[in-house]
Amino acid sequence: MKNHAYQSVIFDLGAVLVDWNPRYLYHKIFATPEETEYFLENICTSDWNEAQDAGRSLQDGTEWLVTQHPQYEAQIRAFYGRWREMLAGPIPGTVQILRQLKDSGQFKLYALTNWSNETFPIALMEYEFLQWFDGIVVSGKEKIRKPQPDFYQLLLDRYSVNKSSTIFIDDNLRNVQAAEAFGIESILFESPAQLSTELSQRGILN
Numbered sequence: 001m002k003n004h005a006y007q008s009v010i011f012d013l014g015a016v017l018v019d020w021n022p023r024y025l026y027h028k029i030f031a032t033p034e035e036t037e038y039f040l041e042n043i044c045t046s047d048w049n050e051a052q053d054a055g056r057s058l059q060d061g062t063e064w065l066v067t068q069h070p071q072y073e074a075q076i077r078a079f080y081g082r083w084r085e086m087l088a089g090p091i092p093g094t095v096q097i098l099r100q101l102k103d104s105g106q107f108k109l110y111a112l113t114n115w116s117n118e119t120f121p122i123a124l125m126e127y128e129f130l131q132w133f134d135g136i137v138v139s140g141k142e143k144i145r146k147p148q149p150d151f152y153q154l155l156l157d158r159y160s161v162n163k164s165s166t167i168f169i170d171d172n173l174r175n176v177q178a179a180e181a182f183g184i185e186s187i188l189f190e191s192p193a194q195l196s197t198e199l200s201q202r203g204i205l206n
Contacts, residue, residue, distance in 0.1 A: 005202075007107060007108060008109075008162070008165060008166040009109055009204065010155065010168045012114075012146075012169060012170035012189070013111050013130075015171040017090060017091055018123060019089055019090065019091050020086055021088065024086050039072070039075060043076065044075075044076060048065060049079075052080075052116045052118075053115055053145050054145045055139070055141075055142075055144075058116060058118050061080075080119070090127055093191070093193065094195065099129070108134045108161070110137070110155060111135075113136070113137070113138055115139060117140030117141040146178060146179075148178075152178070152179060163183050163184045164183070167186070167202065168185070169195065
């Protein structure tokens with residue numbers, strides 16, 4: 001049955017459609033998982049990475065962090081120097097869902113991603129499915145990021161999207177809660193199977 005309530009689906013990319021995880025790199029660099037976790041929780045943190053996602057250059061971010069933790073200089077420089085090693089490829093189950101939605105012809109498909117504008121072109125070259133979207137908004141290019149309400153509004157304005165007929169999918173609870181507070185119905189992504197179930201319950205997937 002054709003769904004009349006929803007017109008647009010907005011996807012996050014990292015950890016939803018693209019299997020990106022810095023641990024894939026740092027498990028090669030550090031001898032133990034504990035060392036990797038310490039480094040990612042205290043040195044190359046999510047907050048630090050998100051400053052690059054919000055528009056700070058990779059060079060400026062790297063040089064600043066090296067001055068803060070000179071004993072980790074080599075490991076810090078590896079973050080962007082060996083960034084491709086953090087990519088394990090597409091998440092097939094979610095890509096299949098995206099394909100089904102595209103083939104149905106019923107929905108406009110968008111991506112709203114916290115991603116450095118310097119590394120995003122690598123993903124565009126690597127992953128054909130990124131061409132299936134009707135529009136992609138990249139935080140590093142816009143110099144604003146989730147969970148800031150203005151970032152969600154930017155996508156709505158640019159592509160004339162009605163938030164009352166939109167569903168948003170993200171693996172980060174903070175971003176999902178921000179979207180919900182902004183008035184966009186959202187799904188916290190946990191797995192392709194869980195996402196398929198939730199979309200089916202809403203009549204978005206057959």
